[in-house]
Amino acid sequence: MASLCRLCSLVLVLQLLHIYSLGVYGFKHQTGKNNVTSPTNGKLFPWNKMRLPDMVVPIQYDLCVHPNLTTVHFTGLERIEIFVRENTRFIVLHSKGLEITSAVLLPKDDLGSSKPGTQLQVLEHPAHEQIALQAPEVLTAGQRFLVVIEFHGRLADGFDGFYKSTYKTRDGETRIIATTDFEPTSARMAFPCFDEPSFKANFAIMIRRERKHIALSNMPKIKTIELEGGLLEDHFDVTVKMSTYLVAYIVCDFKSVQATTSSGIKVSIYASPDKWSQTHYALEAAVKLLEFYEKYFDITQFCY
Numbered sequence: 388m389a390s391l392c393r394l395c396s397l398v399l400v401l402q403l404l405h406i407y408s409l410g411v412y413g414f415k416h417q418t419g420k421n422n423v424t425s426p427t428n429g430k431l432f433p434w435n436k437m438r439l440p441d442m443v444v445p446i447q448y449d450l451c452v453h454p455n456l457t458t459v460h461f462t463g464l465e466r467i468e469i470f471v472r473e474n475t476r477f478i479v480l481h482s483k484g485l486e487i488t489s490a491v492l493l494p495k496d497d498l499g500s501s502k503p504g505t506q507l508q509v510l511e512h513p514a515h516e517q518i519a520l521q522a523p524e525v526l527t528a529g530q531r532f533l534v535v536i537e538f539h540g541r542l543a544d545g546f547d548g549f550y551k552s553t554y555k556t557r558d559g560e561t562r563i564i565a566t567t568d569f570e571p572t573s574a575r576m577a578f579p580c581f582d583e584p585s586f587k588a589n590f591a592i593m594i595r596r597e598r599k600h601i602a603l604s605n606m607p608k609i610k611t612i613e614l615e616g617g618l619l620e621d622h623f624d625v626t627v628k629m630s631t632y633l634v635a636y637i638v639c640d641f642k643s644v645q646a647t648t649s650s651g652i653k654v655s656i657y658a659s660p661d662k663w664s665q666t667h668y669a670l671e672a673a674v675k676l677l678e679f680y681e682k683y684f685d686i687t688q689f690c691y
């Protein structure tokens with residue numbers, strides 16, 4: 388066990404060295420014009436560091452995700468409310484493997500007005516997994532804006548970002564589920580975001596799905612609306628202020644059982660339809676354990 392841990396930390400150190408040397412290389416290259424990196428998509432990128440600048444910070448993300456488990460593609464529409472801390476023409480954030488089809492800037496107070504937004508130019512720096520949205524004019528410090536980004540991507544094959552997972556039914560049919568694992572730096576594979584832990588924000592997640600599927604996210608569902616064409620859109624409650632790596636969602640055809648603890652906490656267990664009959668024991672155990680710990684630690688509203 389101990390040697391395994393040592394091996395892990397060795398690998399970690401090697402990875403850190405790798406990142407560090409990349410950073411140093413980038414810097415040497417830039418001497419003299421220290422805010423601009425070499426062209427990536429034919430244009431100069433306005434930021435040459437691995438860490439994001441903090442001239443612009445996110446306040447809230449309204450994120451609508453539409454995954455298709457048949458085509459294993461997803462589209463997304465997000466509206467990020469940002470606060471400008473220092474005058475700048477650039478909004479630099481993370482994005483990895485996503486195709487951005489549109490980025491528009493709206494003044495924060497103009498909600499509901501018919502004024503068209505300002506188109507932002509999208510610059511890419513794939514080596515740093517960053518994009519820069521360039522405004523035609525300087526955004527002045529102290530203002531709030533909405534950045535509306537449309538994008539699409541493919542569900543990943545690994546276990547990172549927004550990825551495709553499968554299970555087999557009893558009859559041997561392979562079914563697909565779409566799920567996320569964002570820690571530490573994979574939220575940027577699912578939606579453009581300020582993917583560093585200190586850029587905390589609120590998240591309001593919406594997920595489009597077919598009727599035969601369910602969607603789950605960090606927060607309880609507040610409503611489901613029916614869209615033209617029969618798809619459903621689940622709206623989840625807004626999260627507390629948190630880091631991007633904590634965001635999670637899943638679309639699948641799992642079934643659930645639910646119970647409530649004596650202090651009123653709802654507990655749910657989800658499983659593939661074939662395994663559903665085995666969930667009742669898990670539910671019974673989970674409720675008993677939660678009640679035990681509430682009493683043991685004298686905490687009535689367990690944060691789980």
Ligand SMILES: *[C@@H]1O[C@H](CO)[C@@H](O)[C@H](O)[C@H]1NC(C)=O
Pocket residue numbers: 420422423433434477
């Ligand atoms: C980069 O530097 C140039 C001059 O050296 C300056 O005009 C420009 O505004 C800088 N860009 C950013 C994003 O700070």
Ligand SMILES: *[C@@H]1O[C@H](CO)[C@@H](O)[C@H](O)[C@H]1NC(C)=O
Pocket residue numbers: 454455456457458595596597618
């Ligand atoms: C996924 O694509 C299939 C085939 O194009 C379509 O029938 C289905 O409605 C789509 N589902 C969603 C959730 O978009």
